[in-house]
Amino acid sequence: MKVTLTVNEKTVDVDVDDPAMPLLYALRNDLALRGPRFGCGLAQCGACTVHIDGQAVRSCVYPVSSVGKGKVTTLEGLGSVQHPHPLQQAFIDEQAVQCGYCINGMIMQAKALLDSNPHPTEAQIKDALAANLCRCATHLRIVRAVQRFANRAGS
Amino acid sequence: MPHPTLSRRALLKAGGSLVVAFSLGPMPAKTAMAAAAAPRSLALGEVDSFLAIGTDGTVTCYSGKVDLGTGVDTALRQIVADELTVGLDKIELITGDTLRTPDQGVTSGSLSIEVGGMQIRQACATARAALVSEAARNWKVAASELTTADGMVRAITGLRSVPYGKLVGGKHFALALDPEAPLLDPSRYRFVGRSVPRVDIPGKVTGEFSFMHDFRLPGMLHARVVRPASIGARLLGVDESSVKAIPDIVKVVRDGNFLAVVARSEWGAIKGAQQLAATWSDGSGLPDETRLWEHVRATQVIKDDVTSNVGHAEQVLPQAAAHLSATYDFAIHTHGSIGPSCAVAEFRDGTLTSWSASQATHNLRKQLAAMFTLPLDKVRAIYIEGAGCYGRNGHEDAAADAALLARAMGKPVRVQWMRADEHGWDPKGPPTLIDVQAGLDAEGNVTAWHSQFYIPQGVAGPVALVAADLADLPREMNIAPGGILNDSAIPYAFPNVLTVAHRLADTPLRPSWIRSPGRMQNTFANEAFVDELAIAAKADPFEFRTRYLHDLRGEEVLTRLRVFAKWQGRRAGAGTATGRAGASTATGRGVAYVKYELYRTYVGVVATVEVDRETGAIRVKHFAVVHDCGQIINPDGTKNQIEGNLLQTVSRTLKEQVRFDRSRVTSVDWVSYPILTFPEIPAVDIELIDRPALKPWGVGEAAAAVVPAAISNAVFDAVGVRLRSVPFLPEKVLAALKSA
Numbered sequence: 001m002k003v004t005l006t007v008n009e010k011t012v013d014v015d016v017d018d019p020a021m022p023l024l025y026a027l028r029n030d031l032a033l034r035g036p037r038f039g040c041g042l043a044q045c046g047a048c049t050v051h052i053d054g055q056a057v058r059s060c061v062y063p064v065s066s067v068g069k070g071k072v073t074t075l076e077g078l079g080s081v082q083h084p085h086p087l088q089q090a091f092i093d094e095q096a097v098q099c100g101y102c103i104n105g106m107i108m109q110a111k112a113l114l115d116s117n118p119h120p121t122e123a124q125i126k127d128a129l130a131a132n133l134c135r136c137a138t139h140l141r142i143v144r145a146v147q148r149f150a151n152r153a154g155s
Numbered sequence: 156m157p158h159p160t161l162s163r164r165a166l167l168k169a170g171g172s173l174v175v176a177f178s179l180g181p182m183p184a185k186t187a188m189a190a191a192a193a194p195r196s197l198a199l200g201e202v203d204s205f206l207a208i209g210t211d212g213t214v215t216c217y218s219g220k221v222d223l224g225t226g227v228d229t230a231l232r233q234i235v236a237d238e239l240t241v242g243l244d245k246i247e248l249i250t251g252d253t254l255r256t257p258d259q260g261v262t263s264g265s266l267s268i269e270v271g272g273m274q275i276r277q278a279c280a281t282a283r284a285a286l287v288s289e290a291a292r293n294w295k296v297a298a299s300e301l302t303t304a305d306g307m308v309r310a311i312t313g314l315r316s317v318p319y320g321k322l323v324g325g326k327h328f329a330l331a332l333d334p335e336a337p338l339l340d341p342s343r344y345r346f347v348g349r350s351v352p353r354v355d356i357p358g359k360v361t362g363e364f365s366f367m368h369d370f371r372l373p374g375m376l377h378a379r380v381v382r383p384a385s386i387g388a389r390l391l392g393v394d395e396s397s398v399k400a401i402p403d404i405v406k407v408v409r410d411g412n413f414l415a416v417v418a419r420s421e422w423g424a425i426k427g428a429q430q431l432a433a434t435w436s437d438g439s440g441l442p443d444e445t446r447l448w449e450h451v452r453a454t455q456v457i458k459d460d461v462t463s464n465v466g467h468a469e470q471v472l473p474q475a476a477a478h479l480s481a482t483y484d485f486a487i488h489t490h491g492s493i494g495p496s497c498a499v500a501e502f503r504d505g506t507l508t509s510w511s512a513s514q515a516t517h518n519l520r521k522q523l524a525a526m527f528t529l530p531l532d533k534v535r536a537i538y539i540e541g542a543g544c545y546g547r548n549g550h551e552d553a554a555a556d557a558a559l560l561a562r563a564m565g566k567p568v569r570v571q572w573m574r575a576d577e578h579g580w581d582p583k584g585p586p587t588l589i590d591v592q593a594g595l596d597a598e599g600n601v602t603a604w605h606s607q608f609y610i611p612q613g614v615a616g617p618v619a620l621v622a623a624d625l626a627d628l629p630r631e632m633n634i635a636p637g638g639i640l641n642d643s644a645i646p647y648a649f650p651n652v653l654t655v656a657h658r659l660a661d662t663p664l665r666p667s668w669i670r671s672p673g674r675m676q677n678t679f680a681n682e683a684f685v686d687e688l689a690i691a692a693k694a695d696p697f698e699f700r701t702r703y704l705h706d707l708r709g710e711e712v713l714t715r716l717r718v719f720a721k722w723q724g725r726r727a728g729a730g731t732a733t734g735r736a737g738a739s740t741a742t743g744r745g746v747a748y749v750k751y752e753l754y755r756t757y758v759g760v761v762a763t764v765e766v767d768r769e770t771g772a773i774r775v776k777h778f779a780v781v782h783d784c785g786q787i788i789n790p791d792g793t794k795n796q797i798e799g800n801l802l803q804t805v806s807r808t809l810k811e812q813v814r815f816d817r818s819r820v821t822s823v824d825w826v827s828y829p830i831l832t833f834p835e836i837p838a839v840d841i842e843l844i845d846r847p848a849l850k851p852w853g854v855g856e857a858a859a860a861v862v863p864a865a866i867s868n869a870v871f872d873a874v875g876v877r878l879r880s881v882p883f884l885p886e887k888v889l890a891a892l893k894s895a
Contacts, residue, residue: 017402021422029421034369035362039493039542040574041425044825047493075362084361091360095352095791098799099224099543100359101494107360126833133825135493136224136543137802139836141795 003064007031008077019065023057024048026064027074035075035104039133046105046132050074056112075104078111087111090149091142098136105132110146119150195327197257202285202328204257205278206235212306212320214239214246219259220271221251222355223514224543225855226792227267229353233346233788234272238279238339241306241319243346251516251538258517263546263668264638265853268788269755273850280336282328289322341786341847348847350791355540367512367539368497372567375499376405377421378560379428380570381414382580383625385438385818386664390414397432407431408563413625415560417568425573439817441663448484451588451609455660458612463644466651471603475594479691483591483680485863485881486812488584489822490669491830494542495572496549496581500557502565507534511554512541518617519551523558526623526630545803546637547618547667549581555622575823582618582667583813585611585636587676591684593649599692601703603651606684608677610639611662618667634661637668638752642677642860646750647685647703664813664820671856674751675804675863679881682747682864687877695724696746696868709750712759712781712844716746719842720761720779739769742776745868747861756857757783760801762865763837766873768892771885775805775837775866780858783844786851794841797858801839804862806831812882 003014005026014030022041027033027050036059039047043058050059051073079085084092087107097103106129113120113128120128125146134142149155195217196203207215216235222228228248236243249255251262259271283303290308291298294315302311309316341347358364383390390412398404398416403423408415416427442450472478498511507529513519516536524534541550553570560568572580588609594602613636623630644654689699697717704710716722722744743766748759763777778801787793810829814822822828867878876891 017420018422018426025420025422028369032371033362034365037366037368037494038571039495040825042574042824044574045493075360079361081357081361081363084357088360092352092356095350095356095795097353097356097359098226098795099493099540100355100364101224101366101492101542103359104362123834126836129833131832133493133830133832135491135545135803135830137799137806137831137836138795139802139831139833140798140839143833143836 003067005064005067005072006069007072008074014064016064020063022060023050023062023064023067023072024059027059027072033074033076037101037104039102044133045102046109047102049105049108049132051108051112054112054115056109075107078107086152087114087149090152091145094141094145094148096138096141096145098138102132102134106134106142114146114150118155120146122147195255199257199259199274200332202278202281202330202332205275206282206328208282208319208323210320210323210325212241212245212318214241216246216248216275217256218248218250218271218275219256219517220267221262221514221538222540223262224540225267225796226353226789228355229351230268230788230792231272231275232354233351234268234276235279237344237347238276239283240303240339243351245306251513253516253520253536261515261518263514265756265855265857267853267855268851269853272788276338277334277336278332280338281330281333284333284336285328285330286319286322290317293317344847347786347788348845349789351789353792365539366494367510367541368494368571370499370510370539371569372499372501375567375569376417376419376564377424378415378417378557378568378570379424379573380556380576381416381428381431381433382576383412383438384435387440388412388435388438388818391434391436394432398427398430401427401430406564408560410559410563410626413559413622415556417560417564421571437818441815441817443817444815447586447663448588450663451586451659454609456657457660458658460640460656460658461654462640462656463652463654466603468603468605468651468653471651472592472594472605475602476597477595477691478592479595479687480590480592481684481687481877481879483589483683483879485587485676485679487586487664488669488807488811489578489813489828490545490548490581491828492542492544492548492577495574495577496553497541497569497571498550498554498557499567499569500554500561501567502561505533507558507561509534509536509554509558510539511536512539512544512550513554514544514547514550515617519554522551522617522620522630523555526555526620526628527558527562528629545670546672547582549577551618552580552621555620559622559626578823578828579820580621582665584669584672585639585662585666587673589677589680591680593684593688595688595692599694601649601688604645604649605653606643606655606680608643608656609659610656610673611636611666612658612660613637613639618665634666636662636666637672639673641752642674642681642749644753645681646706646709646748646753647700648705649703663815670803671859674749674856674860675807678747678749678860679863679867682749682861683867683877683879686745686864686868686871690871697722700748706750708783709748709757712757712783713748715842715844716759716761716779716781719781719840722746722761740765740767741873743869743871743873745865745870745872747865747868749857749860751853751857751860755852756854758857758861760858760861760865762862762869764866764869764873766870766888768874771888771892773809773866773870773883773888774835775809777837778839780839780841781844782841782854782858783846784852784854784857785846785849787843787845788851790843790845793843793854796854797841798839800856800858801862802831802836804859805837805866808863808866808881809883
């Protein structure tokens, strides 16, 4: 079957054998995106997080056939090395990465928080990221990066 | 390869000498042509193994040490840029490719800068001296009249200069690495000692960085392994009809007890592996989890390793005025990389190429060659960065899986482990049991210290590959837990000390090294027991430690820590808990110290914790750290590593233990093996001691070693109970409070 997806403002068709296939595999293998990552396949760690219509979802368990007309945004949809999104720039400025495997989820989950609450408290940031796991333990910098974005000039 | 190059042999043939071979004049075209195809040296004693300078001045650095997510790629560039006096933007770095990079050993033990980086620095120094000599000869001046800057040799006075690229002329150096080549004076460093931003971070926060997991080859198939239902189980039967309905499946591969599903699509392989009906023999070789420590204590001891022996500890102990003894244990742990292991392999024209995130591609190459009975030169292992790696996790096993399947399929195969594969089948940090006793005289001075460690036997070298075992292919079935003897001896000059490791014949699950292997467990017992002695001696734990340290750098760390942490002089445990009266929580502080492996990086830490007497929950609120790793290459990178060490080890100390039944690991996801989450993180303040004139030591592990004891000591300070069993789960805290 053919599934039509809108990903990072582009409309693409993906051939899918199984409508239950999680969105993650379409993004990574059919669309060659690298932002969303496989971490657990169980919606436990957050490495696969993308936005559908602005909501953070775990693409490793989200059936591709359930996306429908939802607009999918991945890490690549926020910005690039040449033109990083200010939130991505805040992560660069805070050097808020060790291995970086989880960082997609941190940025996408934080973005969803910041979109609804532009000036979260430290406790609100930690609560919003409570189900995103980082094994290198970069937590302190990740919190600082989100705060840096929230406190940037003009925000 | 960046540019055509000349081999040493070609240079010798053409009349060059080893020392200044690249200073040859024009070479006969034929020789140069032949030489262009010749391989570069990979020997550790050759400059060419580490460095090439292109005609455009690009410096290519070849490193056997790889970046495991620590930022070492950036740090190595800083070292090269300074030692060669070139810009950071002139440097290309190639790492972990057995065809192109020297074997600098496993990327482990916090040695990438300390050993690997220093080999590279010395190669750079050798090259820089040779470049200066070459220019001096060309210009017929003394080398002392020349210097280097910005990728050029130039006269100290005057304007004369020549770019490195022109001097090298696209050739190899063909130069022995000179261990005495003078190093640049640290006052001339432009990059070392500064917080140069990491080169990989912009790509990692935008999805442009390519991890191992993103690597694809044309025509590549996807596979998932189906592991035995029990450890040691035999595969009795496979019903392939159980996956017939999945159109993408290409083949179910069975090789002995190795079983995998190969498909055109990744999801097809995943579904196939989930649905494949296989029958396994029973297995029940694991001990009763509830009696793990009895099992460890009852395991056959095959030898004793005495790691220190001063005086006559065993004879003196019975005469002590006060005798203390305690048993510490540290649970089995998993690595828990956020991205499960992943590898791609291809057999083509009799050659196996393996792409993986292995921390030891040269060792992996040897293991794969043995496994498939191939000559070493028919195997190439290439590193691509994966998720954070804290030791020997599943990467090498995934590489063996992929190679076995690539051979079976005749096409490139990608294997990605699922979460349960990683938690269930990565090699584990072995259980560690420690008995320690000490004596005090009437004045509270330590008279003797005697510790006994019950830890698995071990050999140096790689961990056996799961696929080779399951498929019964040639392999060495070594127990290789890493250097777990380290820091079993202590940094304190007590008059009588005996530290002995009883090496056990076996351990329940395949062991390997996990960040600060042994050092973390051993330092837990040592530093918590030192705290017990300080309390018994009615001494302040800082003062008690420094009394026996006799180590100026160690004393400086503790002296500075005492100030930095605003330590209040206290008799530990003597009613100093600071919790509000009537509240269920109590706050306490504890100190711990390590001189890593007793010869390098010094760390002192003060932990502040809050203990809830009603729930038994421990919250680590704060760490104050003083850290001396000698010359600091990148201060912010160093802090990043220290923060990671501390918080990862808080997770290990408070929450983590591998769960198992008699046949398998049962903690196979993040619910059954929970780790630290954002609401639980402590604040951290770090004071770095930089010693630019000294050699740099590792920073990837040392700060992990002090965490469990610092927390244990702080908990005692808060509520007066001693936690001697990691993890410090709430039920253990409650039980300790109840029996106190």
